[in-house]
Each structure stands twice: as C-alpha cells, then as structure tokens.
Amino acid sequence: MEGLEFKRSAPLTLGVELELALVNTRDCDLTRAASDLHALTEGAIHPGAIRPEASESMIEVSTSVHSRHGALAAELRELRGHVLAAADRLNVLVTGGGAHPLQRSSGRRISDKPRFGLLSELYGDLAKRFAVFGLHIHLGCPDGDDALYLLHALSRYVPHFIALAAASPYYQGVDTAFDSARGNAVFAFPLSGRAPFVLRWNDFNGYFARVREMGIVASPKDLYWDIRPKPEHGTIEIRVCDTPLTVDKAAALAAYAQALARYLLVERVHPLNEDIYLPYGYNRFQACRFGLEGELIDPATRARRSIGEDIAATLEAAAVHARELEGEEGLAALAECVRGAGNDARWMRETYARTESLPDLVYRQAQRWRGATR
Amino acid sequence: MDEFFFLPSWAVQVDDLQRLALLLLVAVIAGEAAHWLRVPRLLGWIAAGVALGPDVAGLIDRDVIADQYGLLQIAIGVVLFELGQRVDLGWLRRNAPLAGASVLESGLAFVAIFTVLWLLEAPPRVAATAGAIGIATSPAVVLTLARDLRAQGQVTERVLLLTALNSAYAVVVVSVLIAWLHVEYRGEWLVAAAHPLYLIFGSAALGAAFAAVLIGALRLLGNRVEAHFLSALALVVVAVSLAAALNLSAVLAALAFGTCARAFDRGRRFVSLDFGRLGRILVMLLLALAAASLELELVPAGLLAGAALVVARYFGKSLGLLATAGVSGLAPRKAALVGLGLMPMSAVALILVHETSTLFPEFGPALATVVVAALALLEVVGPLAAQFALERAGETAERR
Numbered sequence: 001m002e003g004l005e006f007k008r009s010a011p012l013t014l015g016v017e018l019e020l021a022l023v024n025t026r027d028c029d030l031t032r033a034a035s036d037l038h039a040l041t042e043g044a045i046h047p048g049a050i051r052p053e054a055s056e057s058m059i060e061v062s063t064s065v066h067s068r069h070g071a072l073a074a075e076l077r078e079l080r081g082h083v084l085a086a087a088d089r090l091n092v093l094v095t096g097g098g099a100h101p102l103q104r105s106s107g108r109r110i111s112d113k114p115r116f117g118l119l120s121e122l123y124g125d126l127a128k129r130f131a132v133f134g135l136h137i138h139l140g141c142p143d144g145d146d147a148l149y150l151l152h153a154l155s156r157y158v159p160h161f162i163a164l165a166a167a168s169p170y171y172q173g174v175d176t177a178f179d180s181a182r183g184n185a186v187f188a189f190p191l192s193g194r195a196p197f198v199l200r201w202n203d204f205n206g207y208f209a210r211v212r213e214m215g216i217v218a219s220p221k222d223l224y225w226d227i228r229p230k231p232e233h234g235t236i237e238i239r240v241c242d243t244p245l246t247v248d249k250a251a252a253l254a255a256y257a258q259a260l261a262r263y264l265l266v267e268r269v270h271p272l273n274e275d276i277y278l279p280y281g282y283n284r285f286q287a288c289r290f291g292l293e294g295e296l297i298d299p300a301t302r303a304r305r306s307i308g309e310d311i312a313a314t315l316e317a318a319a320v321h322a323r324e325l326e327g328e329e330g331l332a333a334l335a336e337c338v339r340g341a342g343n344d345a346r347w348m349r350e351t352y353a354r355t356e357s358l359p360d361l362v363y364r365q366a367q368r369w370r371g372a373t374r
Numbered sequence: 375m376d377e378f379f380f381l382p383s384w385a386v387q388v389d390d391l392q393r394l395a396l397l398l399l400v401a402v403i404a405g406e407a408a409h410w411l412r413v414p415r416l417l418g419w420i421a422a423g424v425a426l427g428p429d430v431a432g433l434i435d436r437d438v439i440a441d442q443y444g445l446l447q448i449a450i451g452v453v454l455f456e457l458g459q460r461v462d463l464g465w466l467r468r469n470a471p472l473a474g475a476s477v478l479e480s481g482l483a484f485v486a487i488f489t490v491l492w493l494l495e496a497p498p499r500v501a502a503t504a505g506a507i508g509i510a511t512s513p514a515v516v517l518t519l520a521r522d523l524r525a526q527g528q529v530t531e532r533v534l535l536l537t538a539l540n541s542a543y544a545v546v547v548v549s550v551l552i553a554w555l556h557v558e559y560r561g562e563w564l565v566a567a568a569h570p571l572y573l574i575f576g577s578a579a580l581g582a583a584f585a586a587v588l589i590g591a592l593r594l595l596g597n598r599v600e601a602h603f604l605s606a607l608a609l610v611v612v613a614v615s616l617a618a619a620l621n622l623s624a625v626l627a628a629l630a631f632g633t634c635a636r637a638f639d640r641g642r643r644f645v646s647l648d649f650g651r652l653g654r655i656l657v658m659l660l661l662a663l664a665a666a667s668l669e670l671e672l673v674p675a676g677l678l679a680g681a682a683l684v685v686a687r688y689f690g691k692s693l694g695l696l697a698t699a700g701v702s703g704l705a706p707r708k709a710a711l712v713g714l715g716l717m718p719m720s721a722v723a724l725i726l727v728h729e730t731s732t733l734f735p736e737f738g739p740a741l742a743t744v745v746v747a748a749l750a751l752l753e754v755v756g757p758l759a760a761q762f763a764l765e766r767a768g769e770t771a772e773r774r
Contacts, residue, residue, distance in 0.1 A: 024526065025462050028642065032527040032769055040703050056527070056768075089703035090528060091465040360642040 003205035004220065006144035009065075009234030012262055012325065013140035014072055016254050017062040018243050019053060019133040020083070020369075021100050023093045028362035030100050030131070032056035033092045040086035047075050050083060055131050059083065059094070065140070069258070069327040073251035077371075080247050084370060093366035096250075097344070098168030098182035098242025099132045101358045132182040135165060135241040135250050137257045140234060144201025146265070151195055151227050151236045152272050153264040154257075155280060158226050158240050159287035159296050160314065163307045164334055165241035165253055166291045167344035170358060179291030179345035182242050183284070191217065192224040197274045204229065226284075240284075245344045245368045248333065255330025259322035260314070266321065275299055283307075291343050308338045390438055394659065397426055397434055401662050414757040416518050419658050423665030434666045442663060443728075444615075449660035450514070450721055451614035451628040452607070452649055454541070457513045458581075458632020459647065461538045471701035472532075476539045479694030479716065480509045483540075484547065486690030490682045491744065500740045503551055507726045507745055508687045508719070510544035511537040512756065514657050515718035519760050527769030529708050533715035533760070538629060541722050545623045548726050549573045555734060577622040581630025584613045588631075589638045606635075606647055625722055664721040665753055672746045680747025684717075684755070687748075691716050714763035718756030719749055 024031040034052035037059055041050045053060040061079050066072040087094050141147035166179035178184065186192050198204045211217050220231065226240045238257055244250050263269070270276065279297040286294030292308035315335050322331045337343055347368075352361045404418030404425075426433040466473045484505040491501035516537050520530050553566040588609050595601040610628060617627040635644070649656070673680070692713030699709035727745050764770050 024531070025464070026460055026636075035768075036528045036704070036708070039705055086703070088468040091462055091468065091531060355641040355643060357641055357643045363642055 003202070004208060004231045006141075006147060006201055006229070006231040007234035008142055009140035010067070011140055011142050011146070011265070012067065012258055014066045014069075014254050014258050015063050015138040015140075015233075015235070016072065016076070016250055017060055017136040017138075018076075018096070018247070018250055019135075020059050020061060020243060021095045021097065021133055022057045022059060022087070023095060023100070023362055023366065025091055025093055027102075028093065028359040028366075029102050030057035031092060033087075033090055034059050036090055037083070037086050037092065040089060041082050044082055044085075046079060046082045048079050050079065057100075058131065058133065068325065069251060069255035069330045072254055073248060073330075076247040076251055080369070080371070093363065094369055095362060095365040096167060096243045096245040096369045097133060097348070097362075097365050098166070098180055099171045099185065101170035101348075101362060102173055132168065132185050133243040134182065134186075134239060135243045135253065137161075137238040137241065137254050138230065138233060138235040139238070139257060139261050141236060142234075144204065144229070144231065145199070147229050147234075147236050148195075148199050148201060148204060149272065150261055150264060151229060152197065152199065152276065153270050154227055154236075154238065154260065155194060156270065156276060156299060157260055157314065158238075158280070159283045159294065159307050160311050161238060161253065161257070162240050162242075162284065162287035163291045163294060164256075164311065164337060164343055165244050165249070166288070167242040167245055167348065169345045169348055170352070170361070173358065175349070175352075178289050179343060180242050180288045183240070183288035186224065189224050191222055193226070194277060194280060195223075195225050195228060197277065199272065242344070245347065245365055246371070247369075249344070252330035252333040255322065255325070255327035256315075256318075256334055258325055259318040259327050259331060262321040262325060263318040270300060291345055292338060312338050388433075390441060393433055393438055394442070397422060397662055397666075398655065398658060400426060401658050405658075414519055414761050415522060416515060416657075416661055417754065417757050419661045420665040420753050420757075423662030424668070424670070426662075427666030427668075427670075429670045434663070436667075439663060439667045442659075446660060446663055446721065447614050447618065447624050447725070448611050449656040450725065451610045451624055452653055452656050453514045453517060453660065454538075454625055454628035455606070455610050455632040455635075456648060456653065457517055457534065457538050457541075458629045458634075459636045460517075460534050461629075461633050461636070462535070463633065463637070465535065469702060471698055471703075472535070475695055475698035475702050476536050477543075478698055479536060479691045479713075480540045480543045482694040483509055483687045483690035486686035486693075487683050490686040491679060494679050494682060496679065496744065497740065499551075499555060500744065503548065503730055503741055504683060504744050504748075506544055506547040506551055507723045507730075508544075508683060508748070509547060510541045510719065510722045510726070511716045512718040512720035512722060513537050513541055514660050515720055515757055516715065516760060518657050518661075519718075519757065519764065523761065523764050523769075524771035525764040525769045527767060528704060529711045529715060529767035530764060530769050532704070532712050533763070536712070536716060538633075540716070542626055542629055544722065544726060545625050546570060546574055548730065549623070552730065552733060572621075573623050574626065576620065577617060577626035578630045580613060580617055580620070580622060580627045581632075582634045584609050584627075584631045585634030585638050588635055589644070592644050602644060602647055603649065603652075607649060607652070625725065660721050664724050667724065668746055668750055668753070669742065670750065672743045673750050676743035676745075676747030679744045680749075680751055683744060683748040684751050687719075688713065688717060708767060711763040711767045714759040717752060717759040719752040720756070723749060 022031055022033045034056045038052050048063040050061050063075050083094055162180055168180050168182040169175055171181040196207055198207055227236055227238050230237045276299040279299050283296050287307055294307045295304055296307045296310045297304050315331055322328050351364050401419040401422035404422040405415035408418030409415045425431055428435045487505035487508045488501045491504055516533050549570045553569045591605050592602055613627055613631055614624045617624040695709045695713045699706045727742055
C-alpha cells in the first residue's frame with residue numbers, strides 16, 4: 001500500500017476547529033439539536049464550516065485558512081453570529097468549555113453517521129464519555145519533515161495550551177479538582193497520548209504502515225494524539241485545548257501557536273532527542289490538574305517552575321515573532337490570563353461559587369460565548 | 375349472639391382507597407406488558423382504567439370517579455405545573471413565527487372540527503364547543519411520553535410548547551363559547567364579556583402569585599431537594615383548589631404557576647423541580663381514571679362524528695404546522711412529526727366536557743357523545759402517533 005502523502009501547505013498558516021456544546025434552555029443539560037442547527041445554517045453564506053460532529057449535542061465550527069490572527073478572530077466572530085442566529089430559533093444555547101458539567105452518559109445519542117456507529121461499537125461507553133469538547137489548532141507546514149520537527153518541538157509547550165485553555169473543572173456533576181477534566185477523559189482512549197519519536201516523514205510512513213498492518217488503525221484519523229500530523233491538509237493539529245469559553249480566546253491560542261511555531265522554526269532553540277518526552281506525562285498531568293499553577297519541568301535544563309511563569313517567559317521570547325505575524329493582540333490577551341486573570345476554569349469555579357447551581361453556570365457560559373462580558 | 379363473631383361479614387367492604395390501589399397495581403402490570411409489546415406504557419394504564427371501569431369489571435364505578443374528581447384535578451394541576459415549567463416564553467420572542475404556528479395549528483383545528491361536525495349536521499353550538507375542546511393536546515400524555523422515551527430535540531420541545539399553549543387556548547375559547555351560550559340561553563351581555571376576562575386574568579394572577587410564594591419559600595429552604603418537592607406539591611394542591619373555589623380555571627392557573635415559577639427562578643436553582651415517583655403515580659391515576667370515566671356506551675352512536683373529529687383535528691393541526699414550518703425554522707418532515715405529536719387528547723378535554731355539561735345540561739349529552747367517541751379513539755391512536763413521531767424524529771434515547 002502507498003504511503004501517506006503530506007500535502008504541501010503555506011508555512012505558518014492557521015485554522016481552528018471548535019467543538020461546541022448544545023444545551024437546552026430549561027435545565028441547561030445537553031440536548032439534541034446538531035442536525036436541525038446544521039440545516040438552518042446550511043442556507044446562509046458564511047466562510048468556514050458549521051457541521052454536526054460525533055454526537056447530536058455537539059456542533060463543530062471550523063474556519064478557513066488564515067495567515068493572520070486578526071482575520072481569524074473576525075471570521076470566528078462571524079461564524080459565531082451564524083450559529084447563534086440558528087440556535088435562537090431553535091431555543092438552544094451554545095456553550096464553550098471542555099466538558100459539559102452535568103453530563104450523564106446514559107441519555108446521549110451517538111450521531112447516525114456510520115463512522116460514529118462503528119466507534120460506538122468498538123469503544124462502548126468510552127465513545128459516549130468522549131462527549132468532551134476541544135479546540136483543535138491547525139498549523140500549515142511545507143512538508144512532512146518540517147511537520148514532524150514542529151510536532152516534537154511543540155510537545156514541550158503542550159502544558160501551556162492545556163493550562164491556558166483549561167475549561168472543564170466540572171464533569172458529571174462534580175468538581176473534579178482538575179482544571180481540565182477533559183484531558184483525563186481523552187487519555188482513556190487506547191490511541192491517545194503522544195506521537196512516536198520519528199523525525200522523517202518516510203519513517204513516519206513506515207510506522208503508520210506497521211500499525212495499520214496490525215489492524216490497530218485504519219486512517220490517521222484514528223490517532224487521538226495530543227499533536228498529530230494531518231497529511232491530507234498539510235498541517236499539524238494541536239488537540240489538547242479545551243474549547244475556550246469565548247471565540248476570542250480560541251483565536252488568541254491560535255495566535256500563540258503560530259508565534260511559537262515561528263520561534264521554534266526560526267531559532268531552532270531545542271535540539272530534538274527523545275529525552276524531551278521524559279517529563280511529558282508529568283508536565284501534562286500538572287497542567288490538567290493545576291492549570292497555570294501547575295509545575296513544569298524543562299526537559300533540557302531540568303529546571304522547575306510554574307506553568308504560568310514558563311508561559312510568561314515564552315510569551316516574551318516569542319514576542320518578536322508575534323509582531324512579525326501581527327499576532328500581538330492575541331498574545332496580550334494570554335499574558336493577561338497569566339498575570340492574574342486566570343484561565344476559564346477559574347472563571348467557572350468563581351461563577352459557580354456565586355449560585356452553587358451548575359445549570360446556572362452553564363447558562364452563564366452560554367452568555368459568555370455569546371459575547372456578553374462577565 | 376353469633377358464635378362465629380370473629381369471622382368477617384360477607385361481602386368484604388372495599389373502600390375508594392383500596393379501589394385506587396388495585397387500579398394502580400393493575401395499571402403498573404399492564405404498563406409493563408405494553409412496554410414489552412413496544413407500545414407506550416401509558417396505553418397499559420389507559421387499558422387498566424377501561425378494564426376496571428364501570429363498563430367492564432366495575433371496580434371503579436361512576437361513584438368512585440365522581441368522588442375522586444378532586445384527585446383528578448390535583449393530578450392535572452401537577453401535570454400542567456410541570457408542563458408550564460418546561461415552557462420558555464422567551465422562545466416565542468426569539469422565534470416569533472412559532473407563535474404564529476401555535477395560533478394557526480389551534481385555529482385550523484378548531485375550524486376543521488367545526489366544519490366537519492357542522493356538515494354532519496351537529497348543532498353549531500355543539501360543533502363549536504367540540505372544536506374548542508379539540509384544540510387541546512393532552513399534556514399528561516405528551517409529557518409522560520417525552521419522559522419515558524427520554525426524548526430531547528426540536529420535535530419534542532415544540533410538541534411540549536404547543537401543547538401548553540393549545541391547552542390554554544382551549545380553556546379560553548371554551549370559556550368564550552360558554553359566555554356566548556350564556557347570552558343565547560339567558561341574555562346576559564355583561565356576563566358574556568366579563569366571564570372570560572375573569573377566567574384568564576384571574577387564573578394567570580393566581581398562578582403568578584403562587585409562583586412568587588414558591589420561589590420565596592425555596593430560597594428560604596436552601597438546597598434540600600425533598601423540601602423543594604413537598605412545598606411545590608403543597609402549593610400546587612392549594613392553587614388548584616383555590617382556583618376551583620374562585621371559579622377560575624385550574625388548568626390555566628397551574629400552567630401559569632409553572633411558567634412563572636420558571637421565569638422567576640433567576641438563578642436557575644430549582645430547575646430540577648419535578649414530582650418524581652409521586653408525580654408518576656398521579657399521572658397513572660389521571661390517565662386511568664380519565665379512561666375509566668369514558669362513557670363507552672356513547673361510543674357507537676358518536677363513532678362516525680368522533681372519527682371525523684379526530685381526522686379533521688389532525689389535518690387542521692398539521693396544515694397549520696406545515697404552513698409555518700419554513701418560517702419557524704423546521705424541516706417540513708419534522709413539522710409533520712410535530713403534527714402527529716399533538717394528536718393525543720385526554721383529561722383536559724374531559725374536564726372541559728365535564729365543566730360545559732355541568733353549566734349547560736341542555737346540550738351536554740350531544741356534546742359528550744361526539745367528544746367521548748373521539749377521546750376513545752385518541753386514547754389509543756394518540757399515544758401511538760406521538761411515540762412514532764418522537765422516535766421517527768430520532769429524539770428518543772436508544773433502547774436498551
């Protein structure tokens with residue numbers, strides 16, 4: 001069988017996919033509305049795409065390809081407008097957040113598409129538990145080798161993306177103590193985790209051919225890695241972010257990924273060897289559990305500092321590149337989080353503390369996604 | 375002196391409570407049998423009501439039904455309170471054509487029923503009253519089905535919203551007709567104008583006042599679920615009996631109570647308020663007693679007119695929904711399913727017949743013949759149609 005061909009794309013281009021929860025207005029529990037909402041947005045002319053995903057209570061919004069943060073943010077806001085107009089007619093609320101706080105797996109329904117039916121059979125309850133909501137950031141790469149370099153170099157920064165985007169402290173009705181409970185749910189899948197340490201596209205193809213022969217996977221879509229190559233788009237895809245509570249935060253995270261990628265590709269600061277993965281699981285857990293207050297071990301220097309401090313330092317190092325890419329505004333928003341505003345998980349805990357009602361929290365998440373302040 | 379004084383006297387006395395307990399037991403068993411046959415459980419409850427009712431086994435005779443009319447009203451109050459809680463009037467603001475759909479489906483159902491019965495040479499008064507009663511969908515049936523099937527989605531939400539609205543319209547239109555009949559029968563114009571207004575605004579105000587009291591009480595009680603449930607139940611019972619005492623509509627008052635309770639709950643702290651198992655028992659009793667109280671001997675005489683009513687009502691409602699499907703943001707296929715979902719008719723209709731017949735014994739029997747026959751048909755067809763609609767819409771939970 002032929003190897004996977006890595007489609008060439010313009011370096012440092014951006015695109016994002018947002019998985020959003022659809023909830024009812026009564027008790028703010030997940031509802032079934034994806035196909036009806038999709039039908040209503042189909043007629044309208046808009047950039048990007050709005051389509052049903054694995055479950056009827058999830059809608060996926062994806063942007064077209066951009067090279068600048070400003071245009072990406074503008075398109076996300078436009079897409080949000082289309083989704084909201086349709087949702088209002090259906091009396092459905094749309095929220096960000098990495099997991100639905102109230103979610104019980106029993107009442108959910110897997111989408112009728114054949115692919116998801118198969119998944120449901122294979123993974124059983126896991127497929128239902130996988131009803132978590134993520135932000136996927138795509139970065140364009142000129143070829144497979146560059147993609148793999150970037151993939152591994154970015155792995156050191158995976159905790160940054162987890163901690164900044166963390167928005168799932170509540171899961172199945174309880175405070176999990178994690179900032180991102182979604183990260184845990186994803187880990188239960190056999191094909192989650194990190195990519196194998198291969199740096200040449202040919203070697204990756206060899207790896208992929210072997211696992212496919214073993215019957216573990218059928219296509220690269222079956223690999224639920226934290227960062228995975230997407231050869232058919234010519235991108236690598238960062239998948240560790242919870243869906244943030246606002247589209248602006250999503251755009252800011254994309255701008256950070258872009259600036260970071262330019263920093264890594266231009267300055268080539270990290271020599272790549274497999275040791276970069278020694279603290280990977282530890283750092284990742286710290287980010288899911290404690291968010292910005294988690295501890296991060298630098299694989300190169302073995303220095304320990306808080307994830308927040310590490311982000312602040314990285315934001316400074318990548319500032320030049322952000323300027324080059326006109327992404328300063330996005331990075332400034334993230335710097336604000338690190339300096340004290342905190343991540344969305346903190347906002348959710350503070351909001352819940354006021355009424356002690358999870359439905360009310362979900363309602364306020366929906367208001368926040370709508371663009372209402374506070 | 376009887377030396378066998380310790381033996382019970384024959385026959386053993388059976389009081390109302392025991393009769394109702396037996397009815398519940400039979401209903402539960404019949405419900406599970408129905409579930410096994412893949413039809414809605416509530417068809418089993420209805421069958422149990424008919425089987426134990428005056429025309430068959432006779433355990434639940436007319437006296438029992440008459441004595442338990444209060445219980446029936448409380449059960450209806452609970453159901454309508456729960457339905458009211460699920461109604462989001464904000465949706466009508468965000469999707470105004472939906473209000474149009476509601477008015478149109480109800481209006482066309484009324485016109486269709488009136489026309490068909492009039493063509494069948496029913497007196498216009500009877501045709502109009504039957505049309506007004508036919509506007510209402512059964513809240514107990516659609517709410518119980520939505521729960522049992524764990525249905526969620528556009529068809530479910532729209533069926534519930536439209537049911538709440540059309541039940542309210544039916545009460546109002548019937549009251550307007552009653553007022554009109556007042557004029558015709560007794561010539562009192564002031565009464566004709568004042569009665570519906572008193573009924574609408576009085577019931578709404580009563581419901582709103584109770585909602586304010588309930589939300590206040592719940593705030594005081596804090597996060598204790600059984601305290602919430604008990605205070606809600608107690609207030610629904612008081613509201614329903616107060617509505618009856620004030621000659622208001624228990625249906626409207628309970629509906630307004632539920633809707634306002636939701637609207638007043640700003641912090642969304644009491645959204646999970648439901649009546650759980652007790653609510654379930656009340657719905658079972660409601661549907662079983664309503665079925666038992668159908669005067670089946672009227673059915674043969676009214677069968678043709680009743681069947682015509684059912685068909686005309688269905689086409690009226692569906693036409694209204696299909697005409698407004700596009701503008702209200704629903705695919706025509708789903709609008710047609712909403713039309714099926716609105717078919718059930720039960721206790722609210724029965725209460726309306728009962729009230730009209732009490733006020734106007736003159737034309738009670740003619741009305742009852744038509745409506746009872748239609749109800750008898752819809753007791754079976756309605757739940758099946760509604761279940762089919764929710765399943766076909768893909769909104770039910772997967773079967774285990």
